[in-house]
Amino acid sequence: MATIVFQKMSQLVTDYVLGNSGSILPESPWYMGLSTTVVGSGSNMQRNSVWSATVSGSNVNEIGSTTAAGYARQTIARSIAQGAVDWQASTFDNTFSTGGQSTTADQVTFGAFSGAPSPNGANSWALTGGSTINAGSLYFAADTAATRTFANGDTEKVTATLKAG
Amino acid sequence: MPFYEVIYETGRQSVGQYENDEEALAATGAHHDRAVNGLPGGPVGAPAERVKRILKYDKHPGDWNPTNTLSKDVLMKELDELATAMADENGVVHVGQFAMEVRNLTHPMVQPEGSFDSQYKMKEAAELKLPWAKE
Numbered sequence: 001m002a003t004i005v006f007q008k009m010s011q012l013v014t015d016y017v018l019g020n021s022g023s024i025l026p027e028s029p030w031y032m033g034l035s036t037t038v039v040g041s042g043s044n045m046q047r048n049s050v051w052s053a054t055v056s057g058s059n060v061n062e063i064g065s066t067t068a069a070g071y072a073r074q075t076i077a078r079s080i081a082q083g084a085v086d087w088q089a090s091t092f093d094n095t096f097s098t099g100g101q102s103t104t105a106d107q108v109t110f111g112a113f114s115g116a117p118s119p120n121g122a123n124s125w126a127l128t129g130g131s132t133i134n135a136g137s138l139y140f141a142a143d144t145a146a147t148r149t150f151a152n153g154d155t156e157k158v159t160a161t162l163k164a165g
Numbered sequence: 166m167p168f169y170e171v172i173y174e175t176g177r178q179s180v181g182q183y184e185n186d187e188e189a190l191a192a193t194g195a196h197h198d199r200a201v202n203g204l205p206g207g208p209v210g211a212p213a214e215r216v217k218r219i220l221k222y223d224k225h226p227g228d229w230n231p232t233n234t235l236s237k238d239v240l241m242k243e244l245d246e247l248a249t250a251m252a253d254e255n256g257v258v259h260v261g262q263f264a265m266e267v268r269n270l271t272h273p274m275v276q277p278e279g280s281f282d283s284q285y286k287m288k289e290a291a292e293l294k295l296p297w298a299k300e
């Protein structure tokens with residue numbers, strides 16, 4: 001399963017965490033979206049990819065932009081282990097090459113879909129900002145295990161994990 | 166198009182965008198029927214969940230106060246109350262923790278008080294009557 005961390009996530013570390021920037025701020029809340037675009041290995045998503053309805057280059061294309069059919073982005077609160085859907089307590093892996101601090105969000109649920117969204121076929125999920133489809137900043141993304149094609153009554157569950165090495 | 170917060174019997178929530186109440190009820194009703202009949206809830210095969218409540222919003226409930234602003238008067242009142250609540254026995258406030266609480270003033274999500282309560286600060290426009298709910 002391929003994953004990618006986008007430029008904005010790196011900028012949060014350099015500007016907000018290290019530099020206490022007042023303009024580069026974390027999202028509040030975070031949003032999760034489903035994309036038709038595969039993460040790939042450099043030929044699909046890029047570190048500077050942007051959301052777009054236009055399927056071209058390294059653009060990231062969201063499902064449901066023409067026909068939502070029950071699709072909407074899901075929120076993840078900017079908190080740790082509170083009552084709403086948010087992030088769990090982080091853990092540390094001391095492995096030299098692959099270690100780091102990691103956290104997993106509570107599972108989010110998309111749907112129930114009322115039919116086939118257009119576009120349909122989720123190949124990845126992405127942590128993003130804002131509720132507007134095909135808009136907002138991208139932070140990180142990962143491929144789904146297989147293409148998810150949705151129909152009436154379907155839901156889709158996604159659990160996001162970030163490991164910061 | 167309106168947004169709907171779907172609250173499942175498991176306590177999980179999702180937000181969906183539908184043309185109208187009828188579409189929302191048809192989609193969630195189909196999912197609810199799957200749960201009643203022990204069927205998978207989606208393409209991955211996870212169990213379906215019974216739908217307990219559906220709350221309707223004019224916009225995505227995560228978009229409460231998207232500008233992340235408060236009026237000066239409200240902010241000053243909130244700051245005073247926060248400082249009082251967070252001060253220790255010596256009247257000292259941890260500035261980092263205080264800053265975190267200040268950021269939460271405009272966060273659109275809350276801890277649901279009950280298993281089937283909303284996780285959003287935004288007040289719903291309506292709650293749908295579920296045809297499958299027992300009277």
